[in-house]
Structure formats: structure tokens, C-alpha cells
Amino acid sequence: MSQQQAVLAVSTVIFALRSDPTTGISTVWIPVVRRIREPHEGRWALPGGPLRVDDDLEEAARSHLLETTGLTPKYLEQLYAFGKVGRSPGPRVVSIVYWALVESDEAARATVGENVTWLSTDELPELAFDHNLIVDYALWRLRTKMEYSRIAHAFLGDTFTLAQLREVHEAVRQKPLDPANFRRTIESSKTVVPTGEFVTGARHRPARLYRYDGSIDLADSGPLQ
Amino acid sequence: MSQQQAVLAVSTVIFALRSDPTTGISTVWIPVVRRIREPHEGRWALPGGPLRVDDDLEEAARSHLLETTGLTPKYLEQLYAFGKVGRSPGPRVVSIVYWALVESDEAARATVGENVTWLSTDELPELAFDHNLIVDYALWRLRTKMEYSRIAHAFLGDTFTLAQLREVHEAVRQKPLDPANFRRTIESSKTVVPTGEFVTGARHRPARLYRYDGSIDLADSGPLQ
Known part of the structure; x- marks a missing residue:
């Protein structure tokens, strides 16, 4: 090949849910890597x-x-x-860009090196190159897929409470949702199945655990599957 | 750059509707270019x-x-x-692959060179490289987008009859649709607007011309628009 x-x-936008230590509100976070050379030395960039x-x-x-986070994604596209x-x-x-979803429990175990940090997508600084545009587009794709697929489950473990599922929707849609309406919508969609188990806590009444219906794909990617 | x-x-899957001269049934066609050197010399490939x-x-x-067809696409993604x-x-x-939709009237004016032809996607031969997989994926994307956007209109002129719109849906979904059901679905979707004009023909009663509602995007591509 000529030098022309x-x-x-290849870069990846890696989404995970993290809750703010002060407010307790979950938002969507991404790991970023500090540029250690020009161009854009010192700025954060996608891995x-x-x-x-x-x-x-x-x-x-x-x-x-x-290599960046020690993580294995639950969803990659x-x-x-x-x-x-x-x-x-x-x-x-x-740059051919991928986006990935990592389970919250796994994200909490992510290794963080000297030049790696996690940032909330609700308050991103100016990133290197066109990486802000790339993150915006990945967030848009995530929101769109949440409307017509079961992609939200990729943030969760095998079983979860409806409050945990609502937290995912709230973080991605960046707004609080009414718990009773949310429960009705999810129950009528028939995408989740109640298990016989409950989570108990000192301060709350027991919450039922759900799992998603395994016959439903996380997301449909057609003949490339 | 090293030679590694x-x-x-960049390649493009270009879709246009063409009707079979004998049956009159419309199907989705693509222009392809004959490989004039190895690998896969003699096979058809995407432009x-x-x-x-x-x-x-x-x-x-x-x-x-x-360069291949002399055409300008109405939709390119x-x-x-x-x-x-x-x-x-x-x-x-x-290969970074694009897909395009070309209006039927414009497709009929396509220039065809010595090593260019159009093939029906209903009966594709073995194409060069992984181009059959690429066409399958593009067809899947087209079908999926037709379910939730106004993409079908990119095959049509500014005004069209419901029979012409149904022909597009039939070609993409590869099956005949009931005219009365189709009319009800389209009318209740409120995506098309009746004009005051009619098409008249010797053998049929006049058919009303419609246009699509200009406030509705052909397809939503998020922050990249």
C-alpha cells in the first residue's frame, strides 16, 4: 500500500451503570483513557x-x-x-467503533490503571478527537434499542428486581419514571418472568426477583448473528 | 504505514424496484460489476x-x-x-459498506456499461467475496427499517398511488399483500397525505395520488444527521 x-x-464505547455516591442516582458511565502523546495529549479518549x-x-x-478495564462485555455490537x-x-x-454493555456488578470490579478513569455520560468533558460525537451516537443507539428490544437486561445480572430494571431505564433515558406505571408496562410486555425468590432488606418489604425470558433475543442483528 | x-x-448496495417483464411483479434489484481480474475474475461484485x-x-x-450507474440515490446510509x-x-x-435506495423512475434511466448489470435479489447467483452475505444484511436492514420508518417512500416519486406503495412493500417483504388491509394500515398510520389529483387509465377507475407527510423523516439516524 502507498503511504496515502x-x-x-478500532475503538469501543463501553457503557456501565454506576450510582452517584452522594445522590444514589444511577447514570451511564464509560471508561476512558488519557492521551499520553500528541495530538490531544492529556485529554480523555475512548479505549x-x-x-x-x-x-x-x-x-x-x-x-x-x-486490556483497558479487565472486563468482558455482556453485549457488543x-x-x-x-x-x-x-x-x-x-x-x-x-475508526470502526463498537459499543458494549457491561453488567453493573462486573463493572464494579473493573481494573483502573494510572491513565484510565470512568466518566458519567451526563457530564462529559471535552474528549479527544470526535469522541464526544461518537459517545452521543452510541447513547442514541442504546436509547433507541431500549425501545424495541430487551437490551436493558445486559446491564443486569441473571435475576433482578423491578426497581433495578427501572433504574436502568431511568439512567438511559435520563429521567425518573413512575414506579407503578413502569411495573404495569413491564408486566404487560411479558418480557420478564417472576422467579420464586425475593430480596429481603432491613428497611424495605421483600422485593420479587425476576429473570428475562430466555427465548427473547437481547437485540436482533439479522443475518450477521 | 507498514505493509501490514x-x-x-468502500462498497455500496444499491436497491431499486424493477418489474419482471413477463409476470409484471416488482422485486428489489441491485447493480453489480463484473470482476475483470483475479481474485474472483468473472464473478459479479458490488460497486x-x-x-x-x-x-x-x-x-x-x-x-x-x-460512476457505475450514473445515479444519485434518494437515500444513502x-x-x-x-x-x-x-x-x-x-x-x-x-470494506465499509453503504446501502442506497434509488427511485424506480430514476433507476430505469441508469446507464449500464459493458461490465455492469442489474440482478434481482430474489435470485442472486454466487457473488464475489462475501458479497452475498452483505446483500442479505442490507435487505434485512431495509425490511427492518420499513417496519418503523417511512423508508419505502425513497423508492417512489413525490406522488404515488396506494397500489404503487403496496408494490414497494410487496417487493421488499417478498410476498403479496391484501389491498384492502394494506389501505387500512396505511390510512391509519397517517404517514401519507391524499393530494387532490388522480391517475386515470383506460382500464382502471381513477386512482388517487398521495404524497408523504414532509414532517416525517425518511429514517432516523440520530445525532449523525
Whole structure:
């Protein structure tokens, strides 16, 4: 190839739910990596890097995710290829971006290195390159998929309470939802199945645990499955 | 860049409706280009080629479409990046694929060169590389979008009869639809608006022309619009 060829990179937007230690409200967080060289030295960027010639695209996304956070995603999907001329100073870079959902319990175990941190998508600073646009698009895709698929379950463990499921919806939609309305909507959708188990706590009455109906796909990606 | 870098290409799946000259039934067709060199010499392939370093991705898709068919699409969207190791013999190729819809009237005016033809997606031969998989995925995306957006209108002119709109749905869904049911569904969806005009023909009673409601997007692509 001539030196005119664009550089091909793979990056990943990794979503997990985290609750604010002071308010207790959950929001959607992403891990980011500090740029340790120019361009945009010092700014936060999405985890990623150049595509190695013997890595499949999805494999590359998974390994960046593992190297950065030690995490294995419950859901991983290709988002979009970002390739505008001039989106990065210097040689042209075309980034094939994936997005991933990580279970909250697993996200809490994420390893965090010296140059890695988690940021709430509700209050993102200016990221490197066009990464704010990329995160906005990934959030839009997540919200859209939540309307017509069971994708919310990828944030949760095998069983969960309706309050936990509502917390996911509230975080993604960035607004509080009425508990009684939410319960009615979920129960009539028949996507979750009550288990015989309950969570008990000192301050609350027991909450029923649910699981999702295994016959329903998390999300439909057609003939590429 | 080292010679280990993958080659980046842009290809486009271009859909148009064409009716079979004998049966009169419309199906979804795509233009394809004959490979004039190895690998897969002689087979049909999607229009495309290597990304030039100063072309934006969408610009590259549009110019391949124009060069191959002389057509300007009414709808163009990024489909997916196909990059499996070994999908092409020789140097690794990562293809960023777009899909486009072309109006039937315009498609009829397409220029066809010596090594270009149109094929019905109902009866595709074995195409070069993984292009059959790519076409399957693009068809799946088209069908899915038809369920929740006004994308069908991109095949049609500014005004159309309900019979013409039904023809689009029948071609994409590959099955005949009951005219009375179809009319009820469309009328209750309130996505099309009757005009004061009618089409008259010698053998049929006049058919009302409709236009789509301009306030409704063809398809929603979020913050990338």
C-alpha cells in the first residue's frame, strides 16, 4: 500500500451503570483513557488502537476492552465507522467503533490503571478527537434499542428486581419514571418472568426477583448473528 | 504505514424496484460489476473500490454509485464494516459498506456499461467475496427499517398511488399483500397525505395520488444527521 492509505483503528464505547455516591442516582458511565502523546495529549479518549492485521474487528474491540478495564462485555455490537477527512490531525484515521454493555456488578470490579478513569455520560468533558460525537451516537443507539428490544437486561445480572430494571431505564433515558406505571408496562410486555425468590432488606418489604425470558433475543442483528 | 496495514475499501448496495417483464411483479434489484481480474475474475461484485485518502466515506460511496450507474440515490446510509480476516484472498481488505435506495423512475434511466448489470435479489447467483452475505444484511436492514420508518417512500416519486406503495412493500417483504388491509394500515398510520389529483387509465377507475407527510423523516439516524 502507498503511504496515502488511511490508518484503520478500532475503538469501543463501553457503557456501565454506576450510582452517584452522594445522590444514589444511577447514570451511564464509560471508561476512558488519557492521551499520553500528541495530538490531544492529556485529554480523555475512548479505549482503542490501530487494527492489527490478523485481528478480526470484533476481536480487536474485545481485546481493547479487556486490556483497558479487565472486563468482558455482556453485549457488543458494531456502532459505525467514523472516517471524516480531518477528524484527526496528522495521518488520516478511520475508526470502526463498537459499543458494549457491561453488567453493573462486573463493572464494579473493573481494573483502573494510572491513565484510565470512568466518566458519567451526563457530564462529559471535552474528549479527544470526535469522541464526544461518537459517545452521543452510541447513547442514541442504546436509547433507541431500549425501545424495541430487551437490551436493558445486559446491564443486569441473571435475576433482578423491578426497581433495578427501572433504574436502568431511568439512567438511559435520563429521567425518573413512575414506579407503578413502569411495573404495569413491564408486566404487560411479558418480557420478564417472576422467579420464586425475593430480596429481603432491613428497611424495605421483600422485593420479587425476576429473570428475562430466555427465548427473547437481547437485540436482533439479522443475518450477521 | 507498514505493509501490514489492511486495505480500506468502500462498497455500496444499491436497491431499486424493477418489474419482471413477463409476470409484471416488482422485486428489489441491485447493480453489480463484473470482476475483470483475479481474485474472483468473472464473478459479479458490488460497486466499490479502495478509499482515496481525501474522500469522505459517504462521498466515496456516492461517487462509486455515480460512476457505475450514473445515479444519485434518494437515500444513502452506512450499513456495516466487513473486516473478517480471510474474507478476500491476498492482502487483507476491510470494506465499509453503504446501502442506497434509488427511485424506480430514476433507476430505469441508469446507464449500464459493458461490465455492469442489474440482478434481482430474489435470485442472486454466487457473488464475489462475501458479497452475498452483505446483500442479505442490507435487505434485512431495509425490511427492518420499513417496519418503523417511512423508508419505502425513497423508492417512489413525490406522488404515488396506494397500489404503487403496496408494490414497494410487496417487493421488499417478498410476498403479496391484501389491498384492502394494506389501505387500512396505511390510512391509519397517517404517514401519507391524499393530494387532490388522480391517475386515470383506460382500464382502471381513477386512482388517487398521495404524497408523504414532509414532517416525517425518511429514517432516523440520530445525532449523525
